[in-house]
Amino acid sequence: MEALEEAELCFSQHNTSCRKMILSHLETTLLYTLLSCTTVLTVVLNLLVIISISHFRQLHTSTNHLLLSLAVTDFLVGFVQMPAAILVFRGCWFLGDIMCAAIYFVGYLIVSVSVGNMVLISIDRYMAICDPMFYSTKVTLRRVQLCVCLCWIFSVVHSSWILRDFLKKPENYKLCHGECEVKSSYAEGIVDLVVTFLGPILIIILLYMRVFVVAVSQARVMRSHITNVTLQRSETVKAKKSEMKAARTLGVVVVVFLLCSCPYYSFAVASVNNLVGATSSAIEYWLLYINSCLNPVIYVFFYPWFRKSIKHIVTLQILQPGSSEANLM
Secondary structure, X not given: OHHHXXXXXXXXXXXXXXXXXXXXXXXHXXXXXXXXXXXXXXXXXXXXXHHHHHHOHHHOOHHHXXXXXXXXXXXXXXXXXXXXXXHOOXXXXXXXXXXXXXXXXXXXXXXXXXXXXXXXXXXXXXXXXXOHHHHHHHOOHHHHHHHHHHHHHHHHHHHHHHOHHHHHOHHHHOOOXXXXXXXXXXXXXXXXXXXXXXXXXXXXHHHHHHHHHHHHHHHHHHHOOOOOOOHHHHHHHHHHXXXXXXXXXXXXXXHHHHHXXXXXHHHHHHHHOOOOOHHHHHHHHHXXXXXXXXXXXXXXXXXXXXXXXXXXXXXXXXXXXXXXXXXXX
C-alpha cells in the first residue's frame, strides 16, 4: 500500500509532492498520441501559413498581415504551450519554477495577442465592407503593421501586470511540490476578463453585425435587375463580392475562436470565485489550443491561394529563383 502511494507521487522523495492523475496504460497511450498528433499538426500547418504569407509577394496585403500575426501566435501555441500542457497533463511539472512562470507568461501573451488580432480582423472587414471607397487609403500596410506591433506591445504589458507577483515568486503559488499553476486575485481576474474577453467580444459582435447588415443590403442590390450597368459599376460589384467572400471566411475564423475560447473564460470566471477545481481546467485549455490548429484548416477550405502555396512549398518550388513572384490568385 505504501509503495502504491509512493508511485502516485510526482516526486517520491518529497513529502509535499503533488500526486499524479491515475490513468490506465491504454488511456495514457491514447491521450498522449492524440495530443502529440494535434501538436505536430498545429506547428506544421501554421508554419505553412507563415512561410506562405512571408515568401510570396502577392500575399503581402494588409489583411494577410493580420493573418500572419495570428499564425505566429498559433504557431507558438503548438510549439510552446501544447508540449508544456502534455508534460503537465497528469498533474506533475518537472521543469522548475522559472520555466513554469515563463510558460504561463507566454500563455497569457498568446491569448491576449490572439484576441487583439481578432479585433483588428473585425475592424479590417468593417472598413472593407462598410467604407470601401476609402479602404485602400485608410487601411495601409504600414498602418496595419503598426497596429500589430501595438497589439503585441500592449499584450506584453498586460500579461506582465496580470502575472507580476507570480513572475517574481512563482514558488509562493504552489500548494505542493511539482505543481505549476497560477491563481489570480479577484480584481486581476476581472480586469483580465474585461480586457481580453468581454470588451473585445463586444467590439467584434458590433462590427460584424454592422458588416452583416451592409452585406445583406449589398446582396439585394446585386440581385436586382438594373439596366444600363456601366463597366465601372460591374468592376465595383466584382470587388465587393471578393471583399464579401473574405469577410465570410474571416467571420468563420472569428466564430470558431469565440466557440473555443468561451469555455476557457467561463472556467476563468468560475476559478476566480473558487467554483471549480484545478483538474477541470485541462479541457478548457486544450479546447482553446485546438483553435490554433483549426485556423489553418479553415484557410485550406476557403482560400485557394493557401492551397496553391502549400503545393509550392511541399514540392520545393519556393527554392527556385523568382518563386516569390508566383501567381497564387
